[in-house]
Amino acid sequence: MHVIEAENVSKRFGNRIAVDALNLRVPKGACYGLLGPNGAGKTTTLRMTYGVTRPDIGSIKVFGLDSVKHGRAVRSRIGVTLQDTVMIEALDVYDNLKVFGRYHLLSGVELDRRARDLMERLELDSHAGMPVKTLSGGFQRRLAVALSLMSKPELLILDEPTTGLDPAVRVTLWELVRELRREGTTVLLTTHYMDEAERLCDELAIFSQGRVIAEGAPKALIREHLAREAVEFEIDADDDAALLQGLSISGRPLRIGRRTTVYLNDAAPLLARLREADPEDLGNMVVRPTNLEDVFLTLTGTRLEGGA
Amino acid sequence: MSVSVPHALAVLRRNAAMYARTWKTSLLPNFFEPVLYLAAMGVGVGSYITEMAGMSYVEYIAPGLVMVAAMQGASFEVTYNIYVRLTYEKAYDAMLTTPIEPDDVLVGEALWGVTRASIYGGAFFLVVAAFGLAPMPHALLAIPLVPLAGLLFSAIGMAYSLRVYTIDLFSFYFTLFLTPLFLFSGVFFPLEERLSSGWMMVAEVLPLLHPVRLARAAFSGEFSLQVLWDLAYTFGLSTVLLLSSRRIISRRLTT
Numbered sequence: 001m002h003v004i005e006a007e008n009v010s011k012r013f014g015n016r017i018a019v020d021a022l023n024l025r026v027p028k029g030a031c032y033g034l035l036g037p038n039g040a041g042k043t044t045t046l047r048m049t050y051g052v053t054r055p056d057i058g059s060i061k062v063f064g065l066d067s068v069k070h071g072r073a074v075r076s077r078i079g080v081t082l083q084d085t086v087m088i089e090a091l092d093v094y095d096n097l098k099v100f101g102r103y104h105l106l107s108g109v110e111l112d113r114r115a116r117d118l119m120e121r122l123e124l125d126s127h128a129g130m131p132v133k134t135l136s137g138g139f140q141r142r143l144a145v146a147l148s149l150m151s152k153p154e155l156l157i158l159d160e161p162t163t164g165l166d167p168a169v170r171v172t173l174w175e176l177v178r179e180l181r182r183e184g185t186t187v188l189l190t191t192h193y194m195d196e197a198e199r200l201c202d203e204l205a206i207f208s209q210g211r212v213i214a215e216g217a218p219k220a221l222i223r224e225h226l227a228r229e230a231v232e233f234e235i236d237a238d239d240d241a242a243l244l245q246g247l248s249i250s251g252r253p254l255r256i257g258r259r260t261t262v263y264l265n266d267a268a269p270l271l272a273r274l275r276e277a278d279p280e281d282l283g284n285m286v287v288r289p290t291n292l293e294d295v296f297l298t299l300t301g302t303r304l305e306g307g308a
Numbered sequence: 309m310s311v312s313v314p315h316a317l318a319v320l321r322r323n324a325a326m327y328a329r330t331w332k333t334s335l336l337p338n339f340f341e342p343v344l345y346l347a348a349m350g351v352g353v354g355s356y357i358t359e360m361a362g363m364s365y366v367e368y369i370a371p372g373l374v375m376v377a378a379m380q381g382a383s384f385e386v387t388y389n390i391y392v393r394l395t396y397e398k399a400y401d402a403m404l405t406t407p408i409e410p411d412d413v414l415v416g417e418a419l420w421g422v423t424r425a426s427i428y429g430g431a432f433f434l435v436v437a438a439f440g441l442a443p444m445p446h447a448l449l450a451i452p453l454v455p456l457a458g459l460l461f462s463a464i465g466m467a468y469s470l471r472v473y474t475i476d477l478f479s480f481y482f483t484l485f486l487t488p489l490f491l492f493s494g495v496f497f498p499l500e501e502r503l504s505s506g507w508m509m510v511a512e513v514l515p516l517l518h519p520v521r522l523a524r525a526a527f528s529g530e531f532s533l534q535v536l537w538d539l540a541y542t543f544g545l546s547t548v549l550l551l552s553s554r555r556i557i558s559r560r561l562t563t
Contacts, residue, residue: 079405086398088326091329099321103402148405
């Protein structure tokens with residue numbers, strides 16, 4: 001049973017195609033990631049999923065319901081954490097939770113109980129009475145997630161949940177996502193951090209310019225597109241043909257200035273040649289496992305973060 | 309799409325939660341404002357005017373000023389504050405991630421505008437009554453006119469706010485629309501005595517004129533058929549404008 005099913009969905013804004021012929025299936029209980037640079041169509045896909053942006057072509061079904069036609073019913077069962085801060089800055093943590101709970105028609109004892117439970121669970125209770133504007137970025141993001149949990153959602157949608165957060169706060173949020181999944185919540189998130197995608201998601205769709213250019217489990221995606229090991233080193237453009245001759249390289253070598261990255265299943269022969277060519281500094285060599293960033297670079301020729 | 313009253317009330321309660329933090333500081337000026345108007349216009353200017361329409365000048369301007377207070381109470385809320393919620397606070401984006409629909413936002417905001425108008429206008433009415441300027445009991449009929457004027461100016465203000473894409477344009481609304489209404493809607497002098505009947509027909513488009521005439525009727529206890537026209541205008545324009553805003557709020561929130 002799929003929680004989200006998108007079939008051949010397209011959306012354009014003026015002349016710009018935001019999402020192009022999207023097909024998406026998110027199984028119940030999964031953590032599904034939309035990975036891609038800014039402007040690739042991730043947020044539009046999320047907005048269509050919760051029924052606020054209407055697709056030009058195709059439709060998205062959430063819990064088997066058309067997300068636009070049955071928007072109210074769909075959104076009563078999901079929680080959404082937006083990229084922008086949407087809290088009421090003048091109000092404190094507890095009041096923000098109550099205002100949001102009322103959007104879901106919670107009231108009285110139940111409203112109070114859920115607000116207090118979430119403050120405890122997300123360790124916000126020490127700051128319960130503080131106006132939101134005095135809280136740190138990490139606290140605010142935790143509150144933003146808490147707001148979207150007021151409805152006890154079956155599906156949690158997170159738009160760039162950890163952008164701009166320090167590493168400790170990111171780890172806390174990742175742990176929360178894992179915990180929610182253990183309780184059976186399905187998670188759909190967007191990110192342009194490949195480490196976040198690799199750690200959290202069972203399945204990924206890689207977006208580029210409105211299209212899904214690759215899809216699958218993180219490890220499978222890497223295996224499918226590139227060899228296991230990545231070797232980075234510095235070399236003049238004229239010299240690399242000779243250096244790489246005869247090696248079984250997957251994909252094309254990626255060059256940025258003198259910095260070259262090559263993917264192979266066995267890095268040893270290349271390392272030997274590099275040692276031979278330059279025993280002193282080995283061309284500033286780095287050997288590491290191939291990651292999603294490499295897959296993205298290979299597929300699109302651009303970086304995930306910061307574009308270009 | 310349809311309006312769900314409970315969801316619209318949840319929208320209203322968001323604003324009320326914010327207002328609850330500041331009402332003590334914002335309500336006090338509401339008591340001073342009418343006193344200042346009554347003092348300057350009624351007692352100051354009024355002392356040079358023996359009578360107007362058969363009563364003292366301060367008695368003459370009291371009912372109209374109650375409607376002006378309602379107009380102002382609603383107007384600030386549905387212009388600057390709606391713009392801030394829409395553009396800076398992203399309040400509606402947050403609401404639309406929940407079962408709230410654009411129509412609920414529209415109705416919730418209109419009801420909140422009515423609420424603020426009632427607080428302003430109600431406070432003003434109390435001051436006017438305390439000064440003995442509201443002849444009882446028939447002046448009590450002006451009380452339901454306060455939220456009605458609030459509804460009208462919420463509908464007008466929202467129709468404007470939802471079509472505006474820069475905050476600078478709101479000063480036009482206040483200086484070129486509300487201020488002329490304040491001065492030329494029969495609050496300070498009987499418009500019908502200064503205008504020919506032809507021009508008076510034109511002046512009937514002025515929205516504030518109708519609540520002011522209704523309040524004047526309530527305070528004087530003299531009702532004519534004109535009351536029906538004034539009520540029809542106030543309800544009619546409110547309804548037409550709110551309906552015309554549905555499409556626009558939906559487009560602004562759900563592109």
